[in-house]
Amino acid sequence: MPSNTSPIDKRRINVHPELLEKIDKILAAMRAISFPMMITDGVRTAEVQHELWRQGRERIGNIVTNADGYNFKSNHQIRDDGFGHAIDCCFLDPNGKPTWSMSYPWKAYSELCMAVGLNHGIKLNSTVIDWPHVELK
Numbered sequence: 001m002p003s004n005t006s007p008i009d010k011r012r013i014n015v016h017p018e019l020l021e022k023i024d025k026i027l028a029a030m031r032a033i034s035f036p037m038m039i040t041d042g043v044r045t046a047e048v049q050h051e052l053w054r055q056g057r058e059r060i061g062n063i064v065t066n067a068d069g070y071n072f073k074s075n076h077q078i079r080d081d082g083f084g085h086a087i088d089c090c091f092l093d094p095n096g097k098p099t100w101s102m103s104y105p106w107k108a109y110s111e112l113c114m115a116v117g118l119n120h121g122i123k124l125n126s127t128v129i130d131w132p133h134v135e136l137k
């Protein structure tokens with residue numbers, strides 16, 4: 001069985017159960033209007049977060065985060081309660097491939113996130129909306 005259809009999705013490991021419960025409702029609602037989505041990022045280690053932080057600073061690419069993973073932690077990292085408090089999602093195109101195209105209804109996703117009491121799109125120290133990102137309040 002391909003890993004992306006496994007009943008145990010490793011992207012869900014150690015994500016706060018309240019966040020998983022809410023994200024499942026959101027993904028079901030998006031699927032119901034024919035816009036399937038998937039979780040791309042759950043918990044990140046400090047090393048993975050630091051690699052993201054290096055993008056646009058110490059290696060090529062656009063800056064995508066201000067959390068360096070060590071001095072400044074992302075909500076994707078395990079918190080004191082033992083869980084990650086953030087998830088990133090993307091859409092699936094008609095071939096089932098992940099897509100971040102702005103032609104997909106990100107606004108509907110954002111509104112659903114807020115409707116279930118989550119914070120959506122917040123990127124620290126930035127006015128840019130981080131469309132895939134959702135986290136516990």
Ligand SMILES: [Zn+2]
Binds near residue numbers: 076086087088132133
């Ligand atoms: Zn995120």
